[in-house]
Amino acid sequence: MSTAQSSRLTDNDRSITGFVMISHAVVHTYELSIPILMVIWLSEFGLSTAILGTAVAVGYGLFGVGALPAGVLVDKFGSRELVLVCLAGMGGSFLLLSAAQGIVTITIALCVWGVAASVYHPAGLSLISTGVEQRGTGFAYHGMAGNFGIAFGPLLTALLLLVFDWRVVTGLLVIPAGVAILYAVSSSFDETAAVQTETDGGELEDDESMSLSKFVTDSRALFTLGFTVAIGIVMMNGLFYRSTLTFLPDVLSGFVPNVADQLQLFDPGSPVAEEFDPASYLYSGLLMIGMAGQYVGGKLTDRIRIENGLMIVLSSLTVVAILFVPAAQAGVIPLLAVSALLGFLLFSLQPMYQATIAEYSPPEDRGLSYGYTYLGVFGVGAAGAAIAGYLLSITTVRTTFIILAIFPATGALLAIVLSRTGDRRS
Template structure:
């Protein structure tokens, strides 16, 4: 394998691990700690919120450090730091201790999106497909969190669900440092040379501000849908697919229902993640406006259909809204990659993910509040309304992205 392909592979592995680490606790809480610690699911969610807050709040300083020091250097910090933090979290004895561990995991998890995506969008062409392929790896991390955690709960205990990914991440970090060691210091020297900003025409600035506003609005609203589906899906499946999971366990002689539920969540996430490849190819061909409206409409339909469904129908509806939730992920990153200045790209991605992951943290109390009082049926209707907001906002995007025209120096 050439160095260029190995580089892209390690960046993709980073996206996989990033989402894996942030969702390990979702399955641990739903399938293990509720019984082992005697704490309700809604109460346990409160201890995950600080980690998702850190996931968002530290994205901007991570992007700033990457632009000022080294993007590849920050990726090494990500791999090693999040691995050590995950292993440390496995020693938690109380909800408060696990909350502290998840906060530190969130601090290191915040590095990946502003830094990794800045590297992907600057180094390679065919931006839509590169972002989509990278996004599929991230979604496979989401899917594998439920699968691997369910398996490890049944076969080694919930603590191993934090230990093994931590060890793998540290090893990947060592491989990344070996591959990019010379590039880290070359990039550091290059970052010291200031790059003057390009002048903008008034028309371009106006359209850019309009597109930016839509990007950050849809980022915030889409994050509610993404967090609510990815974090709560194991619990949704436990409540609504218990009959189907029990029958599958009997048919396959697999007595552990937790493993079956994790496997069903994995299949749902993995199949839905393929939507990103379709979206990536469509972005380069049709542009973001039409593609974004299609994935928003998909969510509206399947969220609205989901209340009251169980077993096979609930699984089919979940696949439908996850296709939309995952399909929308690369679109805003595509827009930023096309419009953002290269010298500040990691910082701009940092702002985007501060918005996204701050909303992710805020979505956890929403999930807990709605689930405790009305259950998932009401949550589905709320998410359908959020998707409708996205659809309306995206309809205001220009049909073609604005292009910067040269401005004569005065």
Template sequence: MSQVIRPNPPRTVIHFINAAHVIDHMFMLIFPAAVLGMTQAFAMDYAQLIGLSLGGFIAFGACSLPAGWLGDRWSRRHMMLLFFFGIGAASIITGLSTSTSMLAVGMTLVGVFAAIYHPVGTAMLVAYAQNRGREIGVNGMWGNLGVAFSALLTGFLVAQFGWRSAFILPGCASILIGLMFALKVKDEPIPARAHTKPESQSGQRISMVMVFSVLAIATAAGGVVFNATTMTYPKLFQDRLHDLFASPQTLGLIVSLAYAFGAVAQLTIGRFLDRFSLKWPFVILTVCQAPFLFALAYVDSWPVMLLGAGFMFVVFGQVTVNDAMVANFVAPQWQSRVFALRYFLSFGASATAIPLIAYVEPHQGLAGLYVILAGFAALTFAAALAFPRTPAENPEIQPA
């Protein structure tokens, strides 16, 4: 008598995908937070040390293409196992570094394995989700909390146990979660889901060239802004709030709260994406970015916290909208590859933030950097204006 193989429970899969999103963003931003406590150990200043992460961010973008292809053609479950184990081991290697060369290699390996999550994990999430907009928002919230945890947890571990613990302990946790994923989630075909080509509100077929051109511009420009701000927030807050908060733990908490405010955006925006045209949240979220960045270039003290939290709200909200574009416009069997292309553009462009920071910060400070980023944000807003107005995917859905 043959045994009936039960499919994976969707909620179980989604819980692990959300955990992976936390790990992905947290591990990529451990180094920018820990570097403030590593300058003496390696006898290098901030700008020199931060440049060592360039290989990791290049790999974060470049490796997303083969990761997406393997996710669609081989196995999304196996690729996620490789993610959990690989990024955990790479983080441990980074924490054991005794030279700048080993540190650079460790950070590059973190980027290689971190590249797996977005094309594979996001496609896996969309395949198992019932309400895609809501689940993308919830998943984005967890990714944002990973960004927040990177500053909070890293600040605590560096202060209490030294900078090495900030890499080694999270690495061990990732491997443990990978073992649980291996036991709970089995390999199975991509769940079938009907897909129809979207039309505009007037009933005309939407130009996919226009859609993906807008997405490409927003992804590339937004990638530079996102990476440069998340990497420099610890230093921005340290420089502007030094009279108010001196300890690394307190500064880490303040930075984490600013990042966590973006989680509110992703959860809120995600609950409404299926009920409205994607164009309007896209426009509203991007029109605010350049003014926030320009203000952050010059303000000091308490306003930095308020503006910093506000900017995180709009920039993380935009990420949720852009993921929903791929979910709504691309057939399921192609989603890993298209998500891979989106994140290849995003993280490939975001890698330019590293040399940009290393060059601009010593010469013009963070004020000069944030003025430049405001220009990139204005380009993202222009792309949002060109995005076609589409009907809501599920206008009858009520927010949960």
């Protein structure tokens, strides 16, 4: 096969990539719409931030913890059916939210969402790694779609809330899941096209059982030195991701000038003026720029040694974290530049570590490997929000970012270690 040919997505690649792109976008549309709705629930039901925060934390926690058993199910049943279950479950959870009467219903609905959403990443990423021949490109497009959902979710929810009651909005948010399901049932593809040559032209071996002993045996075989170090990198990324993005809108509000007042865009005291927050739009812009990072990071995985890419990006993130506040304080232009750089680098990591996991795990345990991956990203990573919140409560924003830089710095060191293990499995 020529170089020109090998750089193109096959028909099967395109079918899988389209399927996972729309599904990934829907997952993160729901994930990032929840914080917007929280503001309304606090006043609607007279809840304290501690109570509502705990309920939301349970849902987000299940999003990560559920990834591990989901990975086991993926290796047993395949990806397509489980992604469909995921989409249906998330849509159902928001339908339940639209009828919420208090904290109990909200908590149940968010738990349903967390369990359903936890299935997606092991299933979707396993599907790319076993079915898409141009794996790096598939990861890139997949990540870009996720970033679209991350940025589009809160923006869509906020815009709908300007027109409709929150119950109507949560009901309308069921539609994206329905659209994704319709697309999924109309597409066809081979889930194992990219690994059939790796298994002597045959199909992946079907697991004959889902017993605890088999899970333990497979896990022991999976955790080679290289895979263990790769999971360490994943956890450092998850901690930095959640610690920076959770409080970033609030942090940015301290640096962004109120352009609405300066330019007199709205009548003072009007509902629109009260709702308009420039920091929120900068935050959405930062997330959108992450789409470019996803694309570049995915393309680089097909062209350079992945471990070197991880080391470069994580080292760069360390520098950006240390310089973020001084740059933000220097003026609007430096603030925009450092925010764009943060978004670009933070999300360029995702296709890199996803491809790394594929390289350091056997095809037959790919679902399990991504289960452990997203247990690290969203499960362990969820602690990043608590760490950042605690730091911001006891010290300055600048010191907080300097301390948080420890996470990508540690990840960069682990990438150096990984480059020397030499025990790739794929």
